[in-house]
Amino acid sequence: MIPPMISTQDLTLRVDGRLLVERLDWRVHAGESWCVIGPNGAGKSTLLRTVAGLRAPDGGSVALAGKPVSDWALPALARERAYLAQSRGDAFAYRVIETVLMARHPYHADRYWEGSDDHAAAEAALRTLDVAHLAERDVRTLSGGERQRVAIAALLAQDTPLLLLDEPANALDLAHQVAVTELMARLCREGRAVVSVGHDLNLAWSGATHALLLNGDGSWHAGTTQDVMRPELLSACLGHPIAAIVHGARTVFLPDAPAAVTKLAPVGNTQ
Protein backbone atom coordinates (compact mmCIF):
# COMPACT_ATOMS: atom_id res chain seq x y z
CA MET A 1 0.00 0.00 0.00
CA ILE A 2 1.27 3.47 -0.84
CA PRO A 3 1.56 5.61 2.30
CA PRO A 4 -0.38 8.91 2.24
CA MET A 5 1.48 12.04 1.11
CA ILE A 6 0.73 13.70 4.42
CA SER A 7 -0.43 12.01 7.56
CA THR A 8 -0.66 13.76 10.89
CA GLN A 9 -1.26 12.05 14.18
CA ASP A 10 -2.56 13.92 17.22
CA LEU A 11 -1.01 17.06 15.74
CA THR A 12 -1.33 19.99 18.11
CA LEU A 13 -0.40 23.55 17.19
CA ARG A 14 0.08 26.47 19.53
CA VAL A 15 1.24 30.00 18.89
CA ASP A 16 2.27 32.10 21.88
CA GLY A 17 0.59 29.59 24.19
CA ARG A 18 -2.73 29.93 22.35
CA LEU A 19 -4.18 26.58 21.26
CA LEU A 20 -5.00 26.65 17.53
CA VAL A 21 -5.33 23.04 16.46
CA GLU A 22 -5.83 20.11 18.78
CA ARG A 23 -5.19 16.45 18.00
CA LEU A 24 -5.48 16.71 14.25
CA ASP A 25 -5.56 13.33 12.49
CA TRP A 26 -5.40 14.10 8.82
CA ARG A 27 -4.46 12.15 5.69
CA VAL A 28 -3.76 13.61 2.27
CA HIS A 29 -3.36 11.17 -0.62
CA ALA A 30 -1.91 11.64 -4.08
CA GLY A 31 -4.49 13.08 -6.45
CA GLU A 32 -6.30 15.03 -3.74
CA SER A 33 -6.58 18.79 -3.65
CA TRP A 34 -7.25 20.19 -0.19
CA CYS A 35 -8.23 23.69 0.77
CA VAL A 36 -7.68 24.89 4.31
CA ILE A 37 -10.41 27.27 5.47
CA GLY A 38 -10.62 29.25 8.68
CA PRO A 39 -10.80 32.75 10.15
CA ASN A 40 -7.72 34.98 10.53
CA GLY A 41 -5.30 33.62 13.08
CA ALA A 42 -6.85 30.15 13.13
CA GLY A 43 -3.52 28.47 12.43
CA LYS A 44 -3.79 27.84 8.68
CA SER A 45 -0.30 29.13 7.88
CA THR A 46 1.10 27.55 11.03
CA LEU A 47 -0.30 24.20 9.91
CA LEU A 48 1.22 24.60 6.46
CA ARG A 49 4.63 25.56 7.85
CA THR A 50 4.53 22.62 10.24
CA VAL A 51 3.68 20.17 7.47
CA ALA A 52 6.42 21.69 5.31
CA GLY A 53 8.93 21.02 8.09
CA LEU A 54 9.68 24.71 8.68
CA ARG A 55 8.60 24.52 12.32
CA ALA A 56 8.27 21.74 14.85
CA PRO A 57 4.82 20.51 15.95
CA ASP A 58 3.74 21.47 19.47
CA GLY A 59 2.41 17.96 19.95
CA GLY A 60 1.86 14.85 17.86
CA SER A 61 3.66 14.14 14.61
CA VAL A 62 3.68 14.78 10.87
CA ALA A 63 4.81 12.24 8.29
CA LEU A 64 5.37 12.83 4.59
CA ALA A 65 5.18 9.75 2.37
CA GLY A 66 5.21 7.60 5.49
CA LYS A 67 8.38 9.09 6.99
CA PRO A 68 8.38 11.61 9.86
CA VAL A 69 9.22 15.10 8.56
CA SER A 70 12.05 15.49 11.05
CA ASP A 71 13.73 12.35 9.61
CA TRP A 72 13.91 13.74 6.08
CA ALA A 73 17.23 15.15 4.91
CA LEU A 74 16.63 18.76 3.82
CA PRO A 75 17.55 18.31 0.12
CA ALA A 76 15.42 15.16 -0.19
CA LEU A 77 12.56 16.94 1.54
CA ALA A 78 12.90 19.78 -0.97
CA ARG A 79 12.36 17.26 -3.78
CA GLU A 80 9.24 15.94 -2.01
CA ARG A 81 7.30 19.06 -1.12
CA ALA A 82 7.26 22.66 -2.35
CA TYR A 83 6.08 25.52 -0.17
CA LEU A 84 4.69 28.89 -1.26
CA ALA A 85 5.06 31.48 1.49
CA GLN A 86 2.32 34.00 2.05
CA SER A 87 4.51 36.99 1.34
CA ARG A 88 8.01 37.70 0.27
CA GLY A 89 10.28 40.69 0.57
CA ASP A 90 12.78 41.03 -2.24
CA ALA A 91 15.94 42.68 -0.96
CA PHE A 92 18.05 42.13 -4.07
CA ALA A 93 17.57 42.76 -7.78
CA TYR A 94 17.35 39.16 -9.02
CA ARG A 95 15.89 38.62 -12.47
CA VAL A 96 12.66 36.65 -12.75
CA ILE A 97 14.34 33.75 -14.54
CA GLU A 98 16.98 33.56 -11.79
CA THR A 99 14.36 33.28 -9.06
CA VAL A 100 12.71 30.38 -10.90
CA LEU A 101 16.04 28.67 -11.61
CA MET A 102 16.79 28.76 -7.89
CA ALA A 103 13.87 26.41 -7.34
CA ARG A 104 15.97 23.77 -9.12
CA HIS A 105 18.55 23.96 -6.34
CA PRO A 106 17.52 20.72 -4.58
CA TYR A 107 18.29 18.72 -7.72
CA HIS A 108 21.92 19.64 -8.10
CA ALA A 109 23.29 21.39 -5.04
CA ASP A 110 26.76 20.25 -6.09
CA ARG A 111 26.76 21.89 -9.54
CA TYR A 112 28.04 25.44 -9.90
CA TRP A 113 25.84 26.31 -12.86
CA GLU A 114 22.37 25.07 -13.71
CA GLY A 115 22.13 22.63 -16.60
CA SER A 116 20.07 23.20 -19.73
CA ASP A 117 17.43 20.83 -18.30
CA ASP A 118 16.97 23.31 -15.45
CA HIS A 119 16.63 26.19 -17.88
CA ALA A 120 14.06 24.21 -19.85
CA ALA A 121 12.06 23.45 -16.67
CA ALA A 122 12.19 27.07 -15.55
CA GLU A 123 11.08 28.42 -18.90
CA ALA A 124 8.24 25.90 -19.14
CA ALA A 125 7.05 26.95 -15.68
CA LEU A 126 7.15 30.63 -16.65
CA ARG A 127 5.09 29.89 -19.76
CA THR A 128 2.54 27.91 -17.74
CA LEU A 129 1.99 30.85 -15.42
CA ASP A 130 1.84 33.29 -18.33
CA VAL A 131 4.90 35.26 -17.20
CA ALA A 132 7.49 34.20 -19.83
CA HIS A 133 7.61 37.77 -21.13
CA LEU A 134 8.83 38.94 -17.72
CA ALA A 135 11.84 36.56 -17.64
CA GLU A 136 14.51 39.27 -17.74
CA ARG A 137 12.75 41.71 -15.40
CA ASP A 138 14.01 42.70 -11.96
CA VAL A 139 11.63 40.99 -9.49
CA ARG A 140 11.40 44.14 -7.44
CA THR A 141 9.74 46.00 -10.29
CA LEU A 142 6.88 43.50 -10.72
CA SER A 143 3.33 44.17 -9.59
CA GLY A 144 1.98 42.14 -6.68
CA GLY A 145 0.06 39.77 -8.92
CA GLU A 146 2.96 39.29 -11.34
CA ARG A 147 5.30 38.55 -8.44
CA GLN A 148 2.82 35.99 -7.11
CA ARG A 149 2.63 34.23 -10.49
CA VAL A 150 6.44 34.15 -10.70
CA ALA A 151 6.54 32.60 -7.22
CA ILE A 152 4.05 29.92 -8.28
CA ALA A 153 6.14 29.29 -11.41
CA ALA A 154 9.14 28.68 -9.15
CA LEU A 155 7.04 26.19 -7.22
CA LEU A 156 6.23 24.32 -10.45
CA ALA A 157 9.89 24.28 -11.43
CA GLN A 158 10.68 22.63 -8.10
CA ASP A 159 8.65 19.71 -9.49
CA THR A 160 7.54 17.96 -6.29
CA PRO A 161 4.74 15.43 -5.69
CA LEU A 162 3.34 17.60 -2.88
CA LEU A 163 2.57 21.33 -3.15
CA LEU A 164 1.76 23.46 -0.12
CA LEU A 165 0.45 26.91 -1.00
CA ASP A 166 -0.29 29.70 1.44
CA GLU A 167 -2.92 31.91 -0.21
CA PRO A 168 -1.90 31.31 -3.84
CA ALA A 169 -4.74 33.53 -5.09
CA ASN A 170 -3.34 36.54 -3.23
CA ALA A 171 -3.11 39.66 -5.42
CA LEU A 172 -4.09 37.73 -8.57
CA ASP A 173 -6.67 39.19 -10.91
CA LEU A 174 -9.85 37.19 -11.48
CA ALA A 175 -8.68 35.50 -14.68
CA HIS A 176 -5.43 34.35 -13.10
CA GLN A 177 -7.19 33.23 -9.90
CA VAL A 178 -9.29 30.90 -12.03
CA ALA A 179 -6.28 29.84 -14.12
CA VAL A 180 -4.19 28.99 -11.04
CA THR A 181 -7.10 27.08 -9.49
CA GLU A 182 -7.47 25.07 -12.69
CA LEU A 183 -3.72 24.49 -12.84
CA MET A 184 -3.76 23.05 -9.32
CA ALA A 185 -6.71 20.80 -10.19
CA ARG A 186 -4.82 19.58 -13.26
CA LEU A 187 -1.70 18.82 -11.21
CA CYS A 188 -3.86 16.71 -8.88
CA ARG A 189 -5.33 14.78 -11.79
CA GLU A 190 -1.73 14.02 -12.80
CA GLY A 191 -1.25 12.38 -9.41
CA ARG A 192 0.20 15.11 -7.22
CA ALA A 193 -1.29 16.38 -4.00
CA VAL A 194 -2.05 20.04 -3.32
CA VAL A 195 -2.88 21.78 -0.06
CA SER A 196 -3.75 25.44 -0.34
CA VAL A 197 -4.90 28.03 2.13
CA GLY A 198 -7.53 30.41 0.80
CA HIS A 199 -10.31 32.75 1.76
CA ASP A 200 -12.40 32.47 -1.40
CA LEU A 201 -14.99 29.76 -0.76
CA ASN A 202 -16.11 29.67 -4.38
CA LEU A 203 -12.59 29.11 -5.68
CA ALA A 204 -12.11 26.41 -3.05
CA TRP A 205 -15.36 24.72 -4.03
CA SER A 206 -14.50 24.72 -7.74
CA GLY A 207 -10.87 23.68 -7.38
CA ALA A 208 -10.59 21.43 -4.36
CA THR A 209 -11.68 17.87 -3.76
CA HIS A 210 -11.35 18.05 0.02
CA ALA A 211 -11.53 20.71 2.70
CA LEU A 212 -10.08 21.18 6.17
CA LEU A 213 -11.90 23.65 8.39
CA LEU A 214 -9.94 25.13 11.29
CA ASN A 215 -12.12 26.89 13.80
CA GLY A 216 -9.27 28.56 15.67
CA ASP A 217 -10.21 27.08 19.06
CA GLY A 218 -8.56 23.70 18.49
CA SER A 219 -11.51 22.04 16.79
CA TRP A 220 -11.47 21.09 13.11
CA HIS A 221 -13.38 19.28 10.38
CA ALA A 222 -11.79 17.34 7.54
CA GLY A 223 -13.42 15.60 4.61
CA THR A 224 -14.55 15.96 1.03
CA THR A 225 -15.79 19.38 0.03
CA GLN A 226 -19.30 17.89 -0.28
CA ASP A 227 -19.23 16.77 3.34
CA VAL A 228 -17.43 19.70 4.94
CA MET A 229 -18.34 22.82 3.00
CA ARG A 230 -21.87 22.93 4.36
CA PRO A 231 -23.36 26.31 5.27
CA GLU A 232 -23.82 25.48 8.96
CA LEU A 233 -20.22 24.26 9.39
CA LEU A 234 -18.78 27.17 7.39
CA SER A 235 -20.87 29.71 9.33
CA ALA A 236 -19.68 28.34 12.64
CA CYS A 237 -16.09 28.20 11.42
CA LEU A 238 -15.91 31.69 9.94
CA GLY A 239 -18.16 33.37 12.51
CA HIS A 240 -20.52 34.81 9.96
CA PRO A 241 -23.72 33.36 8.47
CA ILE A 242 -22.98 31.88 5.07
CA ALA A 243 -25.53 30.80 2.49
CA ALA A 244 -24.92 28.23 -0.24
CA ILE A 245 -27.05 29.08 -3.25
CA VAL A 246 -27.55 26.39 -5.86
CA HIS A 247 -27.72 27.92 -9.30
CA GLY A 248 -28.26 25.29 -11.96
CA ALA A 249 -25.33 22.92 -11.72
CA ARG A 250 -23.31 25.36 -9.64
CA THR A 251 -23.18 26.19 -5.97
CA VAL A 252 -22.34 29.74 -4.92
CA PHE A 253 -21.33 30.70 -1.39
CA LEU A 254 -22.38 34.13 -0.18
CA PRO A 255 -22.13 35.90 3.15
CA ASP A 256 -25.70 36.08 4.43
CA ALA A 257 -27.21 39.46 5.21
CA PRO A 258 -25.94 40.30 8.65
CA ALA A 259 -28.61 41.71 10.92
CA ALA A 260 -26.92 42.33 14.22
CA VAL A 261 -23.84 40.23 13.55
CA THR A 262 -20.86 42.30 12.58
CA LYS A 263 -17.25 41.64 13.37
CA LEU A 264 -16.08 45.24 13.49
CA ALA A 265 -16.96 47.86 16.05
CA PRO A 266 -19.08 50.70 14.70
CA VAL A 267 -17.01 53.53 13.24
CA GLY A 268 -16.90 56.80 15.14
CA ASN A 269 -18.33 55.46 18.35
CA THR A 270 -15.74 56.36 20.92
CA GLN A 271 -17.63 55.27 24.00
Place this chain on the structure above:
Amino acid sequence: MSVLPAASQRVHNQRRTLVVLSALVFLALLALGAAGLAGSVPVPVADLPQAFASLVAGEPDGMSGTLLDLRLGRASSAFATGAALALAGVMMQALVRNPLADPYVLGVSAGAAVGALAALLFGAALWAVDLGALAGAIGISLLLYLLARRDLGGGRGAVRTGESGVLLLTGVVLASACMALVTLMLSVAPESRLRGMVFWMIGDLAGSSWRLLPWIVLGAAVLLALRRARALNVMALHADAAVALGIDVGAERRFLFLCSGLLTACAVTTGGSIGFVGLVVPHACRYAFGPDHRILLPAATLVGGSFLVVADTLARTVLAPQQLPVGVLTSLIGVPVFLFQLHQLHLRRR
Protein backbone atom coordinates in the same frame (compact mmCIF):
# COMPACT_ATOMS: atom_id res chain seq x y z
CA MET B 1 13.47 41.57 -24.43
CA SER B 2 13.74 38.17 -26.01
CA VAL B 3 14.24 35.00 -24.04
CA LEU B 4 17.13 33.01 -25.40
CA PRO B 5 16.65 29.27 -25.85
CA ALA B 6 17.54 27.36 -22.71
CA ALA B 7 20.87 25.92 -23.82
CA SER B 8 22.32 29.13 -25.23
CA GLN B 9 21.19 31.11 -22.19
CA ARG B 10 23.13 28.72 -20.00
CA VAL B 11 26.31 28.97 -22.08
CA HIS B 12 25.85 32.73 -22.23
CA ASN B 13 25.88 33.00 -18.41
CA GLN B 14 29.06 31.01 -18.05
CA ARG B 15 30.90 32.79 -20.84
CA ARG B 16 29.90 36.17 -19.45
CA THR B 17 31.26 35.23 -16.03
CA LEU B 18 34.53 34.09 -17.56
CA VAL B 19 34.94 37.29 -19.57
CA VAL B 20 34.10 39.52 -16.61
CA LEU B 21 36.44 37.72 -14.21
CA SER B 22 39.33 37.67 -16.71
CA ALA B 23 38.92 41.40 -17.26
CA LEU B 24 38.92 42.00 -13.51
CA VAL B 25 42.06 39.89 -13.01
CA PHE B 26 43.74 41.95 -15.72
CA LEU B 27 42.69 45.20 -14.01
CA ALA B 28 43.97 43.91 -10.67
CA LEU B 29 47.39 43.15 -12.20
CA LEU B 30 47.38 46.59 -13.81
CA ALA B 31 46.66 48.24 -10.44
CA LEU B 32 49.43 46.27 -8.74
CA GLY B 33 51.86 47.18 -11.55
CA ALA B 34 51.01 50.86 -11.28
CA ALA B 35 51.46 50.70 -7.50
CA GLY B 36 54.96 49.31 -8.04
CA LEU B 37 55.99 52.01 -10.50
CA ALA B 38 54.35 55.12 -9.01
CA GLY B 39 55.77 57.10 -6.14
CA SER B 40 57.86 60.11 -5.27
CA VAL B 41 60.86 58.33 -6.77
CA PRO B 42 59.86 56.67 -10.04
CA VAL B 43 61.22 53.27 -10.95
CA PRO B 44 62.74 53.50 -14.46
CA VAL B 45 61.05 51.06 -16.80
CA ALA B 46 64.47 49.98 -18.06
CA ASP B 47 65.44 48.72 -14.59
CA LEU B 48 62.23 46.80 -14.23
CA PRO B 49 63.18 43.32 -15.50
CA GLN B 50 66.30 43.14 -13.39
CA ALA B 51 64.61 44.58 -10.27
CA PHE B 52 61.74 42.17 -10.64
CA ALA B 53 64.10 39.23 -11.10
CA SER B 54 65.94 40.14 -7.90
CA LEU B 55 62.61 40.42 -6.09
CA VAL B 56 61.52 36.98 -7.23
CA ALA B 57 64.88 35.60 -6.15
CA GLY B 58 64.11 36.90 -2.66
CA GLU B 59 67.00 39.36 -2.46
CA PRO B 60 65.85 42.80 -3.60
CA ASP B 61 68.90 44.43 -5.07
CA GLY B 62 69.73 48.05 -5.84
CA MET B 63 67.54 51.14 -5.64
CA SER B 64 64.85 49.88 -8.01
CA GLY B 65 64.73 46.47 -6.41
CA THR B 66 64.27 47.90 -2.92
CA LEU B 67 61.61 50.37 -4.05
CA LEU B 68 59.72 47.65 -5.86
CA ASP B 69 59.94 45.41 -2.81
CA LEU B 70 58.56 48.08 -0.48
CA ARG B 71 55.83 49.22 -2.82
CA LEU B 72 54.68 45.78 -3.93
CA GLY B 73 54.69 44.58 -0.32
CA ARG B 74 52.43 47.42 0.67
CA ALA B 75 50.29 46.92 -2.45
CA SER B 76 49.88 43.23 -1.68
CA SER B 77 48.68 44.10 1.81
CA ALA B 78 46.34 46.69 0.34
CA PHE B 79 44.95 44.15 -2.13
CA ALA B 80 44.33 41.49 0.51
CA THR B 81 42.72 44.05 2.82
CA GLY B 82 40.45 45.55 0.16
CA ALA B 83 39.47 42.12 -1.15
CA ALA B 84 38.68 40.90 2.37
CA LEU B 85 36.55 43.95 3.11
CA ALA B 86 34.59 43.68 -0.14
CA LEU B 87 34.03 39.95 0.29
CA ALA B 88 32.98 40.45 3.91
CA GLY B 89 30.59 43.16 2.70
CA VAL B 90 28.89 40.82 0.24
CA MET B 91 28.58 38.19 2.96
CA MET B 92 27.23 40.60 5.54
CA GLN B 93 24.65 41.90 3.08
CA ALA B 94 23.51 38.35 2.37
CA LEU B 95 23.46 37.56 6.11
CA VAL B 96 21.23 40.44 7.15
CA ARG B 97 19.50 40.50 3.75
CA ASN B 98 20.04 44.18 3.37
CA PRO B 99 22.11 45.72 0.57
CA LEU B 100 22.99 48.65 2.83
CA ALA B 101 24.91 46.56 5.35
CA ASP B 102 28.71 46.73 5.44
CA PRO B 103 31.31 44.59 7.26
CA TYR B 104 31.36 47.06 10.14
CA VAL B 105 27.62 47.11 10.79
CA LEU B 106 27.81 44.38 13.44
CA GLY B 107 30.56 46.16 15.36
CA VAL B 108 33.56 44.00 14.42
CA SER B 109 35.64 47.03 13.49
CA ALA B 110 34.48 48.96 16.56
CA GLY B 111 35.67 46.07 18.73
CA ALA B 112 38.98 46.05 16.87
CA ALA B 113 39.27 49.80 17.39
CA VAL B 114 38.85 49.39 21.14
CA GLY B 115 41.66 46.81 21.22
CA ALA B 116 44.01 48.72 18.93
CA LEU B 117 43.46 52.09 20.58
CA ALA B 118 43.95 50.63 24.04
CA ALA B 119 47.30 49.27 22.84
CA LEU B 120 48.22 52.62 21.27
CA LEU B 121 47.14 54.46 24.41
CA PHE B 122 49.62 52.48 26.48
CA GLY B 123 52.31 53.00 23.88
CA ALA B 124 52.55 49.34 22.93
CA ALA B 125 54.68 48.04 20.09
CA LEU B 126 53.24 47.71 16.59
CA TRP B 127 52.67 43.99 16.84
CA ALA B 128 50.77 44.50 20.11
CA VAL B 129 48.52 47.02 18.36
CA ASP B 130 47.71 44.43 15.69
CA LEU B 131 47.15 41.84 18.37
CA GLY B 132 44.87 44.22 20.27
CA ALA B 133 42.84 44.84 17.12
CA LEU B 134 42.52 41.13 16.43
CA ALA B 135 41.55 40.38 20.04
CA GLY B 136 38.98 43.18 20.02
CA ALA B 137 37.43 41.97 16.77
CA ILE B 138 37.24 38.36 17.88
CA GLY B 139 36.00 39.32 21.35
CA ILE B 140 33.14 41.38 20.01
CA SER B 141 32.22 38.61 17.54
CA LEU B 142 32.05 36.03 20.30
CA LEU B 143 29.95 38.32 22.49
CA LEU B 144 27.62 38.97 19.58
CA TYR B 145 27.36 35.27 18.83
CA LEU B 146 26.42 34.51 22.43
CA LEU B 147 23.82 37.24 22.58
CA ALA B 148 22.24 36.57 19.20
CA ARG B 149 22.77 32.83 18.78
CA ARG B 150 19.02 32.28 18.52
CA ASP B 151 19.08 34.31 15.30
CA LEU B 152 21.94 32.19 13.98
CA GLY B 153 20.35 28.94 15.08
CA GLY B 154 18.93 26.14 12.99
CA GLY B 155 16.18 26.86 10.54
CA ARG B 156 14.60 23.57 11.35
CA GLY B 157 12.99 22.26 14.48
CA ALA B 158 13.26 25.64 16.11
CA VAL B 159 10.16 27.80 15.90
CA ARG B 160 10.98 30.51 13.44
CA THR B 161 8.49 33.18 12.58
CA GLY B 162 10.81 35.09 10.25
CA GLU B 163 13.91 37.16 10.77
CA SER B 164 13.79 38.64 14.20
CA GLY B 165 16.50 41.21 13.58
CA VAL B 166 18.07 40.32 16.92
CA LEU B 167 21.49 39.89 15.29
CA LEU B 168 21.47 43.25 13.54
CA LEU B 169 20.13 45.21 16.52
CA THR B 170 22.53 43.56 18.98
CA GLY B 171 25.44 44.26 16.63
CA VAL B 172 24.49 47.92 16.22
CA VAL B 173 24.13 48.39 19.98
CA LEU B 174 27.46 46.68 20.72
CA ALA B 175 29.12 48.86 18.08
CA SER B 176 27.83 52.00 19.80
CA ALA B 177 29.11 50.76 23.13
CA CYS B 178 32.55 50.20 21.59
CA MET B 179 32.50 53.63 20.00
CA ALA B 180 31.78 55.14 23.41
CA LEU B 181 34.90 53.40 24.75
CA VAL B 182 36.87 54.67 21.76
CA THR B 183 35.73 58.24 22.40
CA LEU B 184 36.65 57.86 26.06
CA MET B 185 40.16 56.72 25.15
CA LEU B 186 40.59 59.51 22.61
CA SER B 187 39.59 62.11 25.19
CA VAL B 188 42.03 60.92 27.84
CA ALA B 189 44.89 60.16 25.42
CA PRO B 190 48.03 62.29 25.68
CA GLU B 191 48.65 64.70 22.80
CA SER B 192 51.63 62.71 21.50
CA ARG B 193 49.67 59.50 20.93
CA LEU B 194 46.52 61.12 19.57
CA ARG B 195 47.75 61.32 15.97
CA GLY B 196 48.50 57.63 15.73
CA MET B 197 45.14 56.77 17.24
CA VAL B 198 43.22 59.00 14.84
CA PHE B 199 45.15 57.59 11.88
CA TRP B 200 44.26 54.07 12.99
CA MET B 201 40.61 55.07 13.15
CA ILE B 202 40.62 56.51 9.62
CA GLY B 203 42.44 53.52 8.22
CA ASP B 204 46.05 53.66 7.13
CA LEU B 205 48.27 51.24 5.27
CA ALA B 206 51.59 53.04 5.77
CA GLY B 207 54.19 50.65 7.09
CA SER B 208 52.36 47.51 5.98
CA SER B 209 54.42 45.03 4.03
CA TRP B 210 54.37 41.43 2.77
CA ARG B 211 52.08 39.37 4.94
CA LEU B 212 50.97 35.82 4.36
CA LEU B 213 48.15 35.42 6.88
CA PRO B 214 45.59 37.78 5.26
CA TRP B 215 46.13 35.97 1.94
CA ILE B 216 45.56 32.57 3.50
CA VAL B 217 42.36 33.72 5.20
CA LEU B 218 41.21 35.42 1.99
CA GLY B 219 41.95 32.39 -0.17
CA ALA B 220 40.16 30.00 2.18
CA ALA B 221 37.17 32.35 2.47
CA VAL B 222 36.85 32.73 -1.30
CA LEU B 223 36.99 28.98 -1.88
CA LEU B 224 34.47 28.19 0.87
CA ALA B 225 32.16 30.98 -0.27
CA LEU B 226 32.21 29.87 -3.90
CA ARG B 227 31.12 26.38 -2.86
CA ARG B 228 28.08 27.95 -1.22
CA ALA B 229 27.38 30.62 -3.83
CA ARG B 230 24.16 28.99 -5.00
CA ALA B 231 22.88 28.46 -1.48
CA LEU B 232 23.62 32.13 -0.77
CA ASN B 233 21.50 33.11 -3.76
CA VAL B 234 18.56 31.12 -2.44
CA MET B 235 18.97 32.61 1.03
CA ALA B 236 19.29 36.15 -0.24
CA LEU B 237 16.06 35.68 -2.16
CA HIS B 238 13.95 33.67 0.26
CA ALA B 239 15.30 34.27 3.78
CA ASP B 240 13.80 31.62 6.06
CA ALA B 241 11.85 29.99 3.26
CA ALA B 242 15.21 28.87 1.83
CA VAL B 243 14.73 25.86 4.11
CA ALA B 244 11.93 24.83 1.76
CA LEU B 245 14.54 24.52 -1.01
CA GLY B 246 16.73 22.25 1.07
CA ILE B 247 19.14 24.83 2.48
CA ASP B 248 20.31 24.51 6.07
CA VAL B 249 19.74 28.19 6.78
CA GLY B 250 21.17 28.06 10.31
CA ALA B 251 24.46 26.54 9.14
CA GLU B 252 24.77 29.00 6.25
CA ARG B 253 24.10 31.96 8.53
CA ARG B 254 26.73 30.76 11.00
CA PHE B 255 29.19 30.35 8.13
CA LEU B 256 28.50 33.88 6.88
CA PHE B 257 28.84 35.31 10.37
CA LEU B 258 32.09 33.51 11.09
CA CYS B 259 33.67 34.09 7.70
CA SER B 260 32.78 37.77 7.39
CA GLY B 261 33.89 38.35 10.97
CA LEU B 262 37.26 36.70 10.35
CA LEU B 263 37.82 38.59 7.09
CA THR B 264 36.93 41.89 8.73
CA ALA B 265 39.16 41.17 11.71
CA CYS B 266 42.03 40.40 9.32
CA ALA B 267 41.43 43.57 7.32
CA VAL B 268 41.18 45.95 10.27
CA THR B 269 44.25 44.40 11.84
CA THR B 270 46.24 45.22 8.72
CA GLY B 271 44.86 48.63 7.88
CA GLY B 272 42.61 49.98 10.61
CA SER B 273 38.95 50.66 9.91
CA ILE B 274 39.12 51.68 6.29
CA GLY B 275 35.66 52.89 5.38
CA PHE B 276 33.40 52.43 2.37
CA VAL B 277 35.24 49.60 0.59
CA GLY B 278 32.91 47.00 2.10
CA LEU B 279 29.81 48.97 1.16
CA VAL B 280 30.60 50.61 -2.17
CA VAL B 281 32.42 47.75 -3.89
CA PRO B 282 29.68 45.11 -3.38
CA HIS B 283 27.17 47.71 -4.47
CA ALA B 284 29.07 48.67 -7.59
CA CYS B 285 29.53 44.99 -8.48
CA ARG B 286 25.85 44.21 -7.95
CA TYR B 287 25.00 47.17 -10.10
CA ALA B 288 27.36 46.12 -12.87
CA PHE B 289 27.17 42.31 -12.82
CA GLY B 290 23.85 41.54 -11.08
CA PRO B 291 23.14 39.96 -7.68
CA ASP B 292 24.08 36.35 -8.57
CA HIS B 293 26.64 35.37 -5.92
CA ARG B 294 28.39 33.00 -8.32
CA ILE B 295 29.76 36.01 -10.15
CA LEU B 296 29.37 38.59 -7.37
CA LEU B 297 31.66 36.87 -4.84
CA PRO B 298 34.77 36.59 -7.06
CA ALA B 299 34.08 39.91 -8.80
CA ALA B 300 33.73 41.87 -5.56
CA THR B 301 36.91 40.25 -4.21
CA LEU B 302 38.92 41.33 -7.27
CA VAL B 303 37.41 44.81 -7.48
CA GLY B 304 37.79 45.42 -3.74
CA GLY B 305 41.47 44.50 -3.87
CA SER B 306 42.17 46.62 -6.95
CA PHE B 307 40.22 49.55 -5.53
CA LEU B 308 42.24 49.67 -2.34
CA VAL B 309 45.52 49.29 -4.23
CA VAL B 310 44.63 52.28 -6.40
CA ALA B 311 43.38 54.31 -3.43
CA ASP B 312 46.53 53.53 -1.46
CA THR B 313 48.77 54.42 -4.39
CA LEU B 314 46.95 57.75 -4.64
CA ALA B 315 47.20 58.22 -0.88
CA ARG B 316 50.98 58.11 -1.01
CA THR B 317 51.47 60.04 -4.27
CA VAL B 318 48.87 62.83 -4.41
CA LEU B 319 50.52 65.01 -1.77
CA ALA B 320 53.95 63.30 -1.88
CA PRO B 321 56.12 63.24 0.13
CA GLN B 322 53.24 63.68 2.57
CA GLN B 323 51.22 60.46 3.00
CA LEU B 324 47.49 60.54 3.49
CA PRO B 325 45.61 57.86 5.42
CA VAL B 326 44.01 55.66 2.75
CA GLY B 327 40.64 55.75 4.54
CA VAL B 328 40.28 59.41 3.57
CA LEU B 329 40.63 58.54 -0.12
CA THR B 330 38.28 55.54 -0.05
CA SER B 331 35.62 57.73 1.50
CA LEU B 332 36.28 60.62 -0.86
CA ILE B 333 35.97 58.27 -3.86
CA GLY B 334 33.32 56.05 -2.30
CA VAL B 335 30.72 58.63 -1.37
CA PRO B 336 30.18 60.13 -4.85
CA VAL B 337 30.21 56.67 -6.46
CA PHE B 338 27.60 55.47 -4.00
CA LEU B 339 25.40 58.55 -4.44
CA PHE B 340 25.63 58.22 -8.22
CA GLN B 341 24.48 54.58 -8.05
CA LEU B 342 21.59 55.43 -5.75
CA HIS B 343 20.51 58.15 -8.15
CA GLN B 344 20.72 55.78 -11.14
CA LEU B 345 18.74 53.09 -9.33
CA HIS B 346 16.10 55.62 -8.48
CA LEU B 347 15.82 56.67 -12.13
CA ARG B 348 15.69 53.08 -13.29
CA ARG B 349 12.97 52.05 -10.89
CA ARG B 350 10.64 54.86 -11.83
